[in-house]
Amino acid sequence: MAIYRHSTELPAAARGAVVAIGNFDGVHRGHQAVIGEIKRLAAGLGAPTAVLTFEPHPRRFFRPEDPPFQLTSFRLKLRLLETLGIDHIFTLSFNRALSQQSAEDFVQEILVRDLGAAHVAVGDNFHFGHKRQGDVAYLRAAGQTHGFGVTVLTRVLSPTAEAYSSTAIRDYLKAGDPNRAASLLGRYWEIEGRVQEGAKLGRTLGFPTANIALGESLEPAYGVYAVRAGIDQGDSTVWHAGVASLGVRPTVETGGPGGQEPLLEVYLFDFDGDLYTQHMRVALVDYLRPEWKFDSLETLKTQMLEDARRARVILAGERWEAGWPAGPFLPALASES
Numbered sequence: 001m002a003i004y005r006h007s008t009e010l011p012a013a014a015r016g017a018v019v020a021i022g023n024f025d026g027v028h029r030g031h032q033a034v035i036g037e038i039k040r041l042a043a044g045l046g047a048p049t050a051v052l053t054f055e056p057h058p059r060r061f062f063r064p065e066d067p068p069f070q071l072t073s074f075r076l077k078l079r080l081l082e083t084l085g086i087d088h089i090f091t092l093s094f095n096r097a098l099s100q101q102s103a104e105d106f107v108q109e110i111l112v113r114d115l116g117a118a119h120v121a122v123g124d125n126f127h128f129g130h131k132r133q134g135d136v137a138y139l140r141a142a143g144q145t146h147g148f149g150v151t152v153l154t155r156v157l158s159p160t161a162e163a164y165s166s167t168a169i170r171d172y173l174k175a176g177d178p179n180r181a182a183s184l185l186g187r188y189w190e191i192e193g194r195v196q197e198g199a200k201l202g203r204t205l206g207f208p209t210a211n212i213a214l215g216e217s218l219e220p221a222y223g224v225y226a227v228r229a230g231i232d233q234g235d236s237t238v239w240h241a242g243v244a245s246l247g248v249r250p251t252v253e254t255g256g257p258g259g260q261e262p263l264l265e266v267y268l269f270d271f272d273g274d275l276y277t278q279h280m281r282v283a284l285v286d287y288l289r290p291e292w293k294f295d296s297l298e299t300l301k302t303q304m305l306e307d308a309r310r311a312r313v314i315l316a317g318e319r320w321e322a323g324w325p326a327g328p329f330l331p332a333l334a335s336e337s
Helices: 029-045 058-062 074-083 103-114 137-147 166-176 179-184 299-318
Strands: 002-004 016-019 049-055 088-094 119-121 149-153 192-195 212-213 223-233 236-247 262-269 279-290
Touching: 016 029, 029 049, 029 119, 029 149, 029 179, 049 074, 058 103, 074 088, 074 192, 074 223, 103 137, 119 137, 137 149, 166 179, 179 262, 179 279, 212 279, 236 279, 236 299, 262 279, 279 299
Parallel strands: 002 088, 016 049, 016 119, 049 088, 119 149
Antiparallel strands: 192 279, 212 262, 223 236, 223 279, 236 262
């Protein structure tokens, strides 16, 4: 898969593609349906497949004061799209110039001049151009004028008639329901980042943890989770079972004040190794309990033992596979796509 952080002066092999346009945050099962459709169209036209997306997310540009909301980092989004078999990724920098570009210029300069798009696929709520002046009707008319096809896809529904949407996934994660989020994603949702040095309180309690700051990631419900943690080793990722605490570490009377920034603290079962500075991906499998304040370290340790026991039981019975390069996913859900 070739990645371009611009749309100009592209090689001939990257032009003339069937292009899906969107943010693709989460690369959920609705997005996967879009990718499936452009692959079908591309096969019929003998053309390559491409995704045109934007970084940062336009919402981040227009509403920088909003709390973090993204479901996937740029790194993970690329990995997921590559797994789905996309040939080219065009990532445009969403800045003031792009935000003020007219719908007409977007079509003529980017889709026609730069990409030479053979066909374009968008969702039925797609808007583009300055002040959202372009919509699917405008895009269809532009396609007829400039000679590219346009496919408008309606929102894909789950077997229970629920729409696959990034908003619904965020809501489930914030409500402490990673299982429902996974049913829309088709895989477990992940937090990823570099392992950083912590206060080492877990080590003194017999639970050494790998600590990851949330950064720009969405903040799901604070609490304790059964997790699968992936450690990058070259081109592969090795997955381990574990339990993780996510939150601001409330005050423990004998332990002093907790931190203020949310932190993910991951304890890997039956693991002995140095993880500092390594890149880790943590997939939230199940929610065990909310974040609690304890009156002593001994009480905290007793609860951590129970959390680890429950997580082991849940993970031992969980159907999952680590062979998909993008990470652990639910085979039954993936097969429904």
